[in-house]
Amino acid sequence: MRRRAALLATVALVAPLAACASAEAGPPTLTWYINPDSGGQARIAQQCTEESGGDYRIETALLPRDAPGQREQLVRRLAANDASIDIMSLDPPYIPEFANAGFLAPIPQDVQQAVTQDVAEGAIAGATFRDELVTVPFWANTQLLWYRKSVAEAAGLDMTQPVTWDQLVEAAAGQGKTVAVQGVRAESLMVWVNALVESAGGHVLEDSEADEGEDVTPDLDSDAGRRAAEVVRTLADADVGGPQLANANEDINASMFENDDSAGFMVNWPFVWPRANAAVEAGTLDPSVVEDYGWALYPQVDEGQESRPPYGGINLGVGAFSEHVDLAFEAVQCIVDPARQAEYFVTDGNPPSSLVAFDDPEVQEAFPMADVIRESLQNAAPRPQTQFYNEVSSSVQRTWHPPRGVGPDTSPREADELIAAVLSGEALL
Amino acid sequence: MSSVAGAPPALAEDDRPRGRSARSGAPRRSDRARQEARLGMLLCAPAVLVLVAVVGYPILQAVWDSLFSYRLTNPDAREFNGLANYALILTDPIWWQALGVTVLITAITVAIELVLGFGLALVMNHALKTLRPALRTAILIPYAIITVVSAFAFLYMFDLTSGFVNSWLPFVADGKDWFATFGSAVSVIILSEIWKTTPFISLLLLSGLAQVPGDLAEAAKVDGATAWQRLWRVTIPNMKAAIMVALLFRTLDAFRIFDNIFIMTNGAAGTESVAFLAYRQTIQRLEIGVGSAVSVLLTILVALIALLFVKGFKVNLAASTRGGR
Numbered sequence: 001m002r003r004r005a006a007l008l009a010t011v012a013l014v015a016p017l018a019a020c021a022s023a024e025a026g027p028p029t030l031t032w033y034i035n036p037d038s039g040g041q042a043r044i045a046q047q048c049t050e051e052s053g054g055d056y057r058i059e060t061a062l063l064p065r066d067a068p069g070q071r072e073q074l075v076r077r078l079a080a081n082d083a084s085i086d087i088m089s090l091d092p093p094y095i096p097e098f099a100n101a102g103f104l105a106p107i108p109q110d111v112q113q114a115v116t117q118d119v120a121e122g123a124i125a126g127a128t129f130r131d132e133l134v135t136v137p138f139w140a141n142t143q144l145l146w147y148r149k150s151v152a153e154a155a156g157l158d159m160t161q162p163v164t165w166d167q168l169v170e171a172a173a174g175q176g177k178t179v180a181v182q183g184v185r186a187e188s189l190m191v192w193v194n195a196l197v198e199s200a201g202g203h204v205l206e207d208s209e210a211d212e213g214e215d216v217t218p219d220l221d222s223d224a225g226r227r228a229a230e231v232v233r234t235l236a237d238a239d240v241g242g243p244q245l246a247n248a249n250e251d252i253n254a255s256m257f258e259n260d261d262s263a264g265f266m267v268n269w270p271f272v273w274p275r276a277n278a279a280v281e282a283g284t285l286d287p288s289v290v291e292d293y294g295w296a297l298y299p300q301v302d303e304g305q306e307s308r309p310p311y312g313g314i315n316l317g318v319g320a321f322s323e324h325v326d327l328a329f330e331a332v333q334c335i336v337d338p339a340r341q342a343e344y345f346v347t348d349g350n351p352p353s354s355l356v357a358f359d360d361p362e363v364q365e366a367f368p369m370a371d372v373i374r375e376s377l378q379n380a381a382p383r384p385q386t387q388f389y390n391e392v393s394s395s396v397q398r399t400w401h402p403p404r405g406v407g408p409d410t411s412p413r414e415a416d417e418l419i420a421a422v423l424s425g426e427a428l429l
Numbered sequence: 430m431s432s433v434a435g436a437p438p439a440l441a442e443d444d445r446p447r448g449r450s451a452r453s454g455a456p457r458r459s460d461r462a463r464q465e466a467r468l469g470m471l472l473c474a475p476a477v478l479v480l481v482a483v484v485g486y487p488i489l490q491a492v493w494d495s496l497f498s499y500r501l502t503n504p505d506a507r508e509f510n511g512l513a514n515y516a517l518i519l520t521d522p523i524w525w526q527a528l529g530v531t532v533l534i535t536a537i538t539v540a541i542e543l544v545l546g547f548g549l550a551l552v553m554n555h556a557l558k559t560l561r562p563a564l565r566t567a568i569l570i571p572y573a574i575i576t577v578v579s580a581f582a583f584l585y586m587f588d589l590t591s592g593f594v595n596s597w598l599p600f601v602a603d604g605k606d607w608f609a610t611f612g613s614a615v616s617v618i619i620l621s622e623i624w625k626t627t628p629f630i631s632l633l634l635l636s637g638l639a640q641v642p643g644d645l646a647e648a649a650k651v652d653g654a655t656a657w658q659r660l661w662r663v664t665i666p667n668m669k670a671a672i673m674v675a676l677l678f679r680t681l682d683a684f685r686i687f688d689n690i691f692i693m694t695n696g697a698a699g700t701e702s703v704a705f706l707a708y709r710q711t712i713q714r715l716e717i718g719v720g721s722a723v724s725v726l727l728t729i730l731v732a733l734i735a736l737l738f739v740k741g742f743k744v745n746l747a748a749s750t751r752g753g754r
Contacts, residue, residue: 185695387502427521
């Protein structure tokens with residue numbers, strides 16, 4: 001009796017293991033850690049699995065919603081040498097940190113060549129660390145200046161010419177409308193500040209490739225940094241940022257811009273276009289609203305000086321501890337195929353890093369502003385490419401928030417001091 | 430935590446008489462008693478081992494890590510730096526600000542919850558027998574909701590775009606952004622804490638109330654004491670131990686506040702707590718050394734609070750529910 005029970009117990013224990021083993025048979029499985037989107041990456045995974053002809057199978061695993069959360073999860077896993085991470089969707093500012101820590105498998109020369117052909121300058125710069133391509137550009141994002149044609153016209157702004165922040169604030173204040181910007185204490189605030197500083201001809205860091213934290217030299221307390229702070233303060237003081245300025249993120253901005261009563265201008269990623277169109281289709285937004293949408297290159301800080309719009313997007317990295325590095329690079333090349341990037345743009349609203357993908361007729365039809373996006377991508381400035389990016393960004397967020405409290409004589413200096421103190425281990429964050 | 434609150438009364442009641450007779454009745458323990466004690470230890474052993482593994486080991490590891498300068502993405506540069514991390518933390522105004530915020534939130538939430546919780550416990554205690562189960566369930570629902578979920582509920586309630594609070598409150602401007610300034614942001618955080626954990630404190634107080642002998646209150650009533658006098662002179666003194674235990678548990682809990690702040694402000698507007706500071710150093714910055722030091726300091730503070738209650742206010746955890754006997 002006892003024996004039989006033991007036998008049963010053994011069977012019960014072993015049976016699931018056997019089931020596992022049989023599932024392992026077949027093509028190797030590549031796990032692709034993706035950021036949340038509208039389902040496009042999962043579809044691409046499926047397509048590439050089919051195209052591989054049984055060489056590999058791509059499975060997706062979902063990362064948290066915001067970029068810092070995605071970084072946290074990936075870093076924790078990679079620090080523990082997690083072999084299950086074959087491919088990962090990475091936000092560009094964190095790439096230096098991953099590369100420096102040895103979390104990314106080196107890209108073979110032939111792959112490097114193939115994946116940089118006809119790719120936007122900004123995207124290649126964002127994928128590079130210490131002159132080495134360490135990730136593969138997938139989609140590349142940039143912010144445009146969105147405006148309501150009716151408001152710009154009423155304010156007498158000529159939108160065929162580049163406009164400055166001061167002009168926007170003045171126009172919005174005169175019309176009783178808003179200039180929607182990301183004032184929330186989060187990564188999006190850093191995106192805004194970096195774009196302002198770069199547009200004013202400066203940089204957040206003087207030398208971002210320093211190995212040691214104490215060698216990083218912040219450079220916000222410069223003419224460009226102070227000018228950027230002036231823009232933030234002017235906008236806050238003019239009361240055109242909307243009542244929720246200190247907590248406004250991209251989504252809040254997008255809904256502000258859909259609201260006829262207050263919408264005037266906005267800087268935001270192109271997702272606002274499919275978002276508004278989807279709302280029209282769903283019947284929650286009047287079609288006349290979308291017809292009133294206009295777009296232009298990111299505003300200038302000083303008249304005549306070309307703006308440097310924000311650069312974002314997603315690059316693909318191959319995990320250094322993956323057991324199928326070669327297959328992973330094969331899969332990555334399949335994923336970033338320009339035709340697939342174009343399709344992904346149309347379905348998910350995320351612009352391609354491949355310049356040729358913009359010529360796709362479907363892209364041109366779905367995104368009438370595709371050419372402006374392409375131009376913006378060529379001018380875009382990445383955020384500081386340092387392995388200490390998280391500290392730099394958090395320090396800026398702490399000292400440049402809330403927008404109403406930003407001052408040209410205080411915030412840039414405080415940011416510099418905090419970055420230096422934190423990176424030399426003399427302050428908490 | 431609720432299971433801790435629920436379990437001890439039953440257990441304590443069971444073994445107290447036995448334990449006492451074994452100690453006072455027989456100076457030299459019999460074989461049987463010794464065997465029983467041994468069996469008891471053996472039965473406890475697995476739980477103790479698990480506790481040491483899941484609580485003791487990480488604490489020791491954190492203490493050890495806190496003595497190093499150690500960044501997760503740069504393990505090669507890890508080096509011993511003694512108490513430098515502690516010196517850094519204790520001289521940084523951010524730590525003292527976070528500590529101040531934590532103490533403020535703890536003091537206000539625990540004080541309000543004690544009063545509210547006591548009121549709810551009285552209601553539950555005096556409700557009709559048929560109503561009691563339904564009432565208890567209704568009062569306990571907030572406690573059953575995951576903190577992150579309730580934090581999101583409060584965030585959406587007070588949010589400018591999705592919230593309804595501004596339009597409901599006549600004295601609040603429609604354009605008020607609750608999470609923009611410290612005062613209003615911390616008020617919402619405190620409100621959400623109170624909503625969520627008052628049921629816990631009222632449950633602990635209810636078990637204390639149930640222990641107050643009815644004949645005492647009746648005798649006082651016959652002597653002409655008013656309801657107010659009976660409450661202050663009879664009920665509360667007789668459940669002092671239960672009140673102290675409820676206060677202790679809630680204070681320890683409130684001191685570690687994290688979820689509400691994380692969801693609602695993510696530390697903006699000066700609302701960072703000590704636990705949030707530990708999160709920022711360890712998880713966001715990956716500075717394992719400094720982060721561990723913050724966690725160790727938080728652990729020490731929590732232990733000090735427990736010590737203060739147990740020694741300072743002479744709280745006897747084992748006797749908590751027999752205050753009136």
